[in-house]
Amino acid sequence: MGAQNCLRLAMLCVLSVRLAVAAPVETGLVAHWTLDGVANDRTLDATSRRPARIVGASAAEGTVGGCLRFDGKDDFAEVGDLGTFGAVTLAFWMKPGQVERTDDWQGLVSSDAWEEGVFHLPVRNGTIDLYLHLGETRRARLSSPRLRNGVWYHVAVAADRPANNMRLYVNGEVVDSTDLAGLATNFKLKAQVFGRENGGRYFRGALDDVQIYGQALTDRDVRTLCPDATPLRRDLRNLRTGNRIPDEGYCDQPYVVVTKDGNWLCLLTTGRGPEGDRGQHVISTISADKGRTWSEPVPLEPADGPESAYSAPLLTPSGRVYAFYGYNGDNLTSLDGWKGKFRGDMLGWCVTRYSDDSGRTWSERHRLPMRATACDRSNDWQGKHQIWWTIDKPVTHGGHAYFALTKLGRYMLDMGEGWVFHSDNLLTEPDFAKVRWELLPEGEHGIRAPEFGSVQEEHNVVPLSDGSFYCVYRTTTGYPCHSYSRDGGRTWTKPERMTYAPGGRPIKTPRACPKVWRTSNGRYLFWFHNHDGKSFEGRNPAWIAGGLEKDGFLLWSQPEILLYDPDANVRMSYPDLIEQDDRFWVTETQKTVARVHEVEPALLQGVWNQQETRSAATAGLVLNLDEARLGPHEASVPGRLDLRETGGLSVEVWVTFRDLAAGQVVLDSRNEHGAGMALLTTEGGTVRLVLSDGKAKATWECDPGLLTPGKLHHLVATVDAGPRVLTFVVDGVLCDGGSAREYGWGRYADDLGDVTGTGRLRVAPTLTGSLRCVQVYSRPLRTSEAIGNWRSGR
Incomplete structure (x- = not known):
């Protein structure tokens, strides 16, 4: 790029910043310090002339007009008490000068107080690090992606106690959000201060245009405050970057259809209490902007009536939308002899309401004829009442409609089996009284196999192109089960462990919803959690595999991380898939927060094309050593490998071991303090990746039993710094732990920074064997890319 073009680009960048500040949103504005004028160590609030007392901070050129510059030593501006609010927004511009400091927090628009309802809003270790005091030892915390020095950023925090949520924005986009469960007081803007945290922790940089609402x-309001700001590059997989779907506190199964008018209609189960409480009911809400904002929810059933729950929508060719859900129509509230919490959310009738105006209004309730079977007659009510629920979004095939459900033979959550409702005229018959239904399979027993135990539940089905149906459901064996029907659901093959290919490696997932979808391009997607835990835990990250049909069966790709939360304890489940305008989104719920997330197209194309891709990844390749340069020696690694900046890294080797003795060093860049990375052999006959930035350390190794002496192997070790996950792909297969361990991938707890080490990579210093290729990427390769590299080098 020539000097003239560089100058033009720089002028455009400055212009975009100078035009970024917009007029404040007038509704609810409490205070607005433009910071344009400073006189007698004071700058005035433009709304009420309230002064901010300036101590040390100096006037400088801001985004538009003036700003305050802070030296990071003892500069600050005092505002004082601004009041108590049930909802509040803090918005301002900031330009950090030493964002990388890790020794302490640097206060931005913060407080000298620290008690329940008080915000602290500093920057630390490269990110905005927001805390809200929730009382006692509880805190709500939000954080931003990494920031750079010398760049103006617009920051906003919007907190709403009645809505039970708090959101952090950077440059007009949500970068993190959380619920506020347990906050017993309103928000207190007490002892407010700019440029300092309580205890004298100071900000180095500049602040401008502080607005309090x-x-x-x-x-939409936040975006109007910074209309020209460039959104930060976000990891779309990060759960916190999704757009929230409205709820009343508890939320479940946010399922969406795209209606005839192009809007999204979402059905979900919600309530003010936790899952299973009285007051749980089904609502609908509409988005006209692909999930960014939502309409006021419309209840399909009232919160003060019998429980309604677990709805699933179906769009018909006429534009009518059906909502199928469970309804405790007999208003059961107890069971003789039951000593635990009694739940009515999976008891009673299967019902539907329909909407002919895309979800704005709903018909009267109609009950579906769910025939009693042996499972019902053996339940706690001897079949007088049925125990069931559905997580299946209805599908259509050949002009017919289908959806799966799970019946239980014993309260609560025991002796599950799968059934499928089928209608041959629902899609065309406007008079619901004339709609025909049958419950499949034929006979007395549903889809289950005794050897998988009592828990066989959350069945869901998709049609195949040849007219067959494919069913997946969860168990407590550490594996989902699958089954095929070749006669329209009337009979099913005996359920087996779900496998990546017929007779192949089993797919792992705990007791969590395993969701299968058929997409409009005739391909398939499968949501699961990729470990063989037996409980409800371990639902983070969510993984996705792509499916293709071959000879009447589904073949599944190696999986990718689809979504994650940085907090490993957060769980997500009950997803839905949305397609519109050749784009894909998924919804999910954490039971208190439901969100929608756009999916990166390359991720889906990767899992669908994985079995054919033979191209090697080149983006981010910083070191490439071929066979001619792979004797024992040192190679320089260009640039720094700071995982906070790069988002991770991948190390790839083609290696032949003469033996698998422990302690062989394949690669090593560690310095005398242990900072850097290394690939080593272990006593278990595996290869271990070791990483350290001098403070934090992370290690993981490939699955045992995969490496054979004398055989050429391809290994890709990847650090994905977003979810903090370490993976190995060995000879084109992602390690999943096999039968040796629950997890084939690891999650590290402490944030890793610069793992460059010496900057010199020692190659094969003590390897008993030979290397054919070594490559280092300054980004994490996706599973599909690692497999592409393997195929290209075979």
Whole structure:
């Protein structure tokens, strides 16, 4: 790029910043310090002339007009008490000068107080690090992606106690959000201060245009405050970057259809209490902007009536939308002899309402004829009442409609089996009284196999192109089961462990919803959690595999991480898939927060094309050593490998071991303090990746039993710094632990920074064997890319 073009680009960048500040949103504005004028160590609030007392900070050129510059030593500006609010927004511009500091927090728009309802809003270790005091030892915490020095960023925090949520924005986009469960007081803007944290922790940089609102601004409102700001590069997989779907506190199964008018209609189960409480009911809400904002919810059933739950929508060719859900129509509230919490959310009737105006209004309730079977007659009510629920979004095939459900033979959550409702005229018959239904399979027993135990539940089905149906469901064996029907659901093959290919490696997942979808391109996707835990835990990350049909069976790709939360304890489940305009989104719920997330197209194309791709990845390749340069020696690694900047890394080797003795060093860049990375052999006959930035350390190794002396192997070790996950792909297969361990991938707890080490990579210093190729990437390769590299080098 020539000097003239560089100058033009720089002028455009400056212009975009100078035009970024917009007029404040007038509704609810409590205070607005433009910071344009400073006189007698004071700058005035433009709304009420309230002064901010300046100590040390100096005037400088800001985004538009003036700003305050802070030296990071003892500069600050005092504002004082601004009041108490049920909802509040803090918005401002900031330009950090030493964002990488890790020794302490640097206060931005913060407080000298620290008690329940008080915000602290500093920057630390490269990110905005927001805390809200929730009382006692509880805190709500939000954080931003990494920031750079010398760049103006618009920051906003919107907190809403009645809506039970708090959102952090950077440059007009949500970068993190959380619920506020347990906050017993309103928000307190007490002892407010700019440029300092309580205890004298100071900000180095500049602040401009501070605005305080006595309401939680909407996404659209926040964007109007910084219309020209460039959104940060976000990891779309990060759960916290998704757009929230409205709820009443508890939320479940946020399922969406794209209606005839192009809007999204979402059905979900919600309530003010936790899952299973009285008051749980089904609502609908509409988005006209692909999930960014949502309409006021419409209840299909009232919160003060019998429980309604677990709805699933179906769009018909006429534009009518059906909502199928469970309804405790007999209003059961107890069971003789039951000593635990009694739940009515999976008891009673299967019902539907329909909407002919895309979800704005709903018909009267209609009950589906769910025939009693042996499972019902053996339950706690001897078949007088049925125990069931559905997580299956209805599908259509050949002009017919289908959806799966799970019946239980014993309260609560025991002796499950799968059934499928089928209608041959629902899609065309406007008079619901004339709609025909049958419950499949034929006979007395549903889809289950005794050897998989009592828990066989959350069945869901998709049609195949040849007219067959494919069913997946969860168990407590550490594996989902699958089954095929070749006669329209009337009979099913005996369920087996779900495998990546017929007779192949089993797919692992715990007791969590395993969701299968058929997409409009005739391909398939499978949501699961990729470990063989037996409980409800371990639902983070969510993994996705792509499926293709071959000879009447589904073949599944090696999986990719689809979504994660940085907090490994957060769980997600009950997803739905949305397709519109050749784009894909998924919804999910954590039971208190439901969100929608756009999916990166390359991720889906990767899992669908994985079995054919033979191209090697080149983006991010910083070191490439071929066979001619692979004797024992040192190679320089260009640039720094700071995982906070790169998002991770991948190390790839083609290696032949003469033996698998422990302690062989394949690669090593560690310095005398242990900072750097290394590939080593272990006593278990595996290869271990070791990483350290001098403070934090992470290690993981490939699955045992995969390496054979004398055989050429391809290994890709990857550090994905977003979810903090370490993976190995060995000879084109992602390690999943096999029968040796629950997890084939590891999650590290402490944030890893610069793992460059010496900057010199020692190659094969003590390897008993030979290397054919070594490659280092300054980014994490996706599973599909690692497999592509393996195929290209075979």
